[in-house]
Amino acid sequence: MKKLAERALNITPSVTLSIDAKAKQMAAQGVSVVNFGVGEPDFDTPAHIAAAGIAAIEAGHTRYTPASGTEKLRQAICGKLQSENGLDYNPAQIVVSNGAKHSIYNVLLALCDPGDEVIIPAPYWVSYPEMVKMAGGTPRILDTRENEDFKLRPEELEAAITPHTKALILNSPSNPTGTVYSASELQAIANICVRHQIYVISDEIYEKLVYDGATHVSIASFGSDIKELTIVVNGMSKAYAMTGWRIGYSASNQRLAAAMGSLQSHATSNPNSIAQAASIEALCGSQYAISVMLQEFARRRRRMVELLNQLPGVSCRMPQGAFYVLANITQLLGVSYGGEVILDDVSLAGVMLERAHVAVVPGSGFGARNYLRFSYATSMENIEAGLSRINTFLALRVLR
Numbered sequence: 001m002k003k004l005a006e007r008a009l010n011i012t013p014s015v016t017l018s019i020d021a022k023a024k025q026m027a028a029q030g031v032s033v034v035n036f037g038v039g040e041p042d043f044d045t046p047a048h049i050a051a052a053g054i055a056a057i058e059a060g061h062t063r064y065t066p067a068s069g070t071e072k073l074r075q076a077i078c079g080k081l082q083s084e085n086g087l088d089y090n091p092a093q094i095v096v097s098n099g100a101k102h103s104i105y106n107v108l109l110a111l112c113d114p115g116d117e118v119i120i121p122a123p124y125w126v127s128y129p130e131m132v133k134m135a136g137g138t139p140r141i142l143d144t145r146e147n148e149d150f151k152l153r154p155e156e157l158e159a160a161i162t163p164h165t166k167a168l169i170l171n172s173p174s175n176p177t178g179t180v181y182s183a184s185e186l187q188a189i190a191n192i193c194v195r196h197q198i199y200v201i202s203d204e205i206y207e208k209l210v211y212d213g214a215t216h217v218s219i220a221s222f223g224s225d226i227k228e229l230t231i232v233v234n235g236m237s238k239a240y241a242m243t244g245w246r247i248g249y250s251a252s253n254q255r256l257a258a259a260m261g262s263l264q265s266h267a268t269s270n271p272n273s274i275a276q277a278a279s280i281e282a283l284c285g286s287q288y289a290i291s292v293m294l295q296e297f298a299r300r301r302r303r304m305v306e307l308l309n310q311l312p313g314v315s316c317r318m319p320q321g322a323f324y325v326l327a328n329i330t331q332l333l334g335v336s337y338g339g340e341v342i343l344d345d346v347s348l349a350g351v352m353l354e355r356a357h358v359a360v361v362p363g364s365g366f367g368a369r370n371y372l373r374f375s376y377a378t379s380m381e382n383i384e385a386g387l388s389r390i391n392t393f394l395a396l397r398v399l400r
């Protein structure tokens, strides 16, 4: 049999999905598993948004739309970017896709030639390096430090730029760290990107989920030079509890938007027409549901951080955004639990699932070896029960 393409062979299988698959298999066998692995809000899509989807079906909006999205939705996105982010775009600069993930992939397809490097600060969202590789580029990972809130140091960014550097992927608020960059930190990064003329893929999907007075600022808002180089990526999934509807979008300079629209027109055509109609309501209708979800996430975040820091050998910082906590487990390495020695984050996540029936995601998949990612997109009851199970499990500690 002929071999598969290098592109397919080069992809690293997702650790996120393998733990998730195992947790689901255990649950199907009747085991009660507390799942901290989830990457989606546990709330339903707000009723007025769902109703707009139903109305779209009833009104017959069930046909192909323009490949880059309906004019009405692209106008609504321009309105949102103007009023919330201070960014002036016209509909020809917007490409609506099947989720923000698809938008990022479109950007990379439109930007990367073989040999082009894309800088990705670690910890990063699992899919970035893989998507860069799928697009033919080379991921260039830049480590950050926990005691600096996992923020990219401007001088290290500048030192990593080579003649092959095409773009930087920035994700604030971040999955998996919850880090939110301040305006002045973004300004420093923007200055470097403008000086070296590299693109910034700014993944702002968690923009609505910020806590303790932190504010989200788009790096594109620091003037026309950086705006020209920035591709703002956002979507409906996290802010509006619409993960299954699959709508994301990019805003960029018009040349790039046209290229991405063409690529998309041949690969997937338009995103779902019904979901596009519902997204107009999400952006233009009442935003009340967001504040309710945000309040609940804020409450859970505090409790989860408090309980995690009470676990022996585990520590974490208070994240300012998204709905994840990245916990440091280096003190647990080499420790034996019921005969099983913890070698790294992957082995700890495996043992915790088997013995404590708690699913978490090992940090390795995010370029954060010896960390575990806990999602608090689950009920307070689950947070308390899951962390109590881990506490009981960690008490079985036997020093080697």
Ligand SMILES: Cc1ncc(COP(=O)(O)O)c(C=O)c1O
Pocket (backbone or CB within 6 Å): 039, 098, 099, 100, 101, 102, 125, 171, 174, 175, 203, 205, 234, 235, 236, 237, 243, 246, 247, 248
């Ligand atoms: C950082 C980040 N970007 C993008 C996405 C993709 O979101 P979607 O494709 O559902 O819009 C996710 C989803 O988990 C994410 O965590």
